[in-house]
Amino acid sequence: MRFLVVDDSTTMRRIIINTLNKLGYTEVVEAGNGREGIDRVNEGPVDLVITDWNMPEMNGIEFIRALRSMDGKQNLPVLMVTTNAAKDDIVEALRAGVTNYVVKPFTPDTIKEKIDAVLTH
Amino acid sequence: MASPAPAVDPHSTQPLIETLRACVHDVFGTMVGTTLAEGTPLDGDALRPQSNVVGQIGFGGSSSGLVVFYATFDGARAITRALLGMAPQDEPSTPEVADAIGEIANMIAGSFRTRMATEGDAWAISIPTVTMGSDFYMTALTDGRRTMLPFRMDGHEIFVELVITTKVRRA
Numbered sequence: 001m002r003f004l005v006v007d008d009s010t011t012m013r014r015i016i017i018n019t020l021n022k023l024g025y026t027e028v029v030e031a032g033n034g035r036e037g038i039d040r041v042n043e044g045p046v047d048l049v050i051t052d053w054n055m056p057e058m059n060g061i062e063f064i065r066a067l068r069s070m071d072g073k074q075n076l077p078v079l080m081v082t083t084n085a086a087k088d089d090i091v092e093a094l095r096a097g098v099t100n101y102v103v104k105p106f107t108p109d110t111i112k113e114k115i116d117a118v119l120t121h
Numbered sequence: 122m123a124s125p126a127p128a129v130d131p132h133s134t135q136p137l138i139e140t141l142r143a144c145v146h147d148v149f150g151t152m153v154g155t156t157l158a159e160g161t162p163l164d165g166d167a168l169r170p171q172s173n174v175v176g177q178i179g180f181g182g183s184s185s186g187l188v189v190f191y192a193t194f195d196g197a198r199a200i201t202r203a204l205l206g207m208a209p210q211d212e213p214s215t216p217e218v219a220d221a222i223g224e225i226a227n228m229i230a231g232s233f234r235t236r237m238a239t240e241g242d243a244w245a246i247s248i249p250t251v252t253m254g255s256d257f258y259m260t261a262l263t264d265g266r267r268t269m270l271p272f273r274m275d276g277h278e279i280f281v282e283l284v285i286t287t288k289v290r291r292a
Binding site for chain 2: 009012084085103106107
């Protein structure tokens with residue numbers, strides 16, 4: 001399994017990657033914004049994307065829309081991890097093509113549950 | 122001619138303070154993995170924390186103001202180590218500390234925004250700004266209500282301030 005973690009905060013990328021490593025997922029690539037995220041997807045296979053919403057250059061919603069328009073990426077599991085948790089935010093993210101949603105702050109167990117849920121979706 | 126700005130009703134801000142307090146506990150309990158001890162909230166300028174690392178986020182909507190997070194260098198480093206899973210003897214870099222505290226402020230303000238949204242208040246929040254140093258003074262230039270929430274984490278004092286600005290009623 002190869003994960004892509006997209007977040008402009010190096011702290012949040014490290015937290016998510018540490019959590020993935022503890023869950024046994026060691027193949028992880030990173031990106032600091034949506035545009036870099038698209039570059040990473042073009043560079044090699046990715047099995048699950050974990051992305052933030054609020055990022056410079058290309059935010060998470062724009063990134064997901066761009067991802068979904070790429071050949072063969074319509075069903076790539078995407079987990080959004082964000083502080084944007086109002087009902088309207090979640091609806092917007094689902095319409096953009098997010099598979100599942102994690103609200104910050106989160107526990108490692110929450111990340112595990114959501115990953116398991118999107119992989120069996 | 123504009124009417125004088127109405128005073129912020131303490132009764133209307135108390136629920137905000139309680140919500141913010143809960144958000145701070147949630148962020149530290151979940152992400153930093155620690156339970157904070159609480160001090161007595163202080164209003165106005167009664168306490169200006171001796172701090173070296175300050176993370177600040179603005180919010181606007183039915184209420185407007187700031188959420189400000191204060192820590193010493195040692196406290197901020199301890200928080201950073203906990204967030205990043207570093208060993209106790211590791212020394213996080215200045216950019217790592219700034220990013221970590223910015224993320225803490227972001228999660229506190231973001232949780233605050235979400236909880237207020239569930240109660241019918243639609244707010245937007247700004248990006249966090251982090252100031253670090255050893256000789257600076259910070260205050261919000263407002264006649265609104267300011268409440269400082271003191272906490273303690275493993276011997277480190279941290280503070281979260283809620284600033285609610287007044288709204289000017291124009292004739």
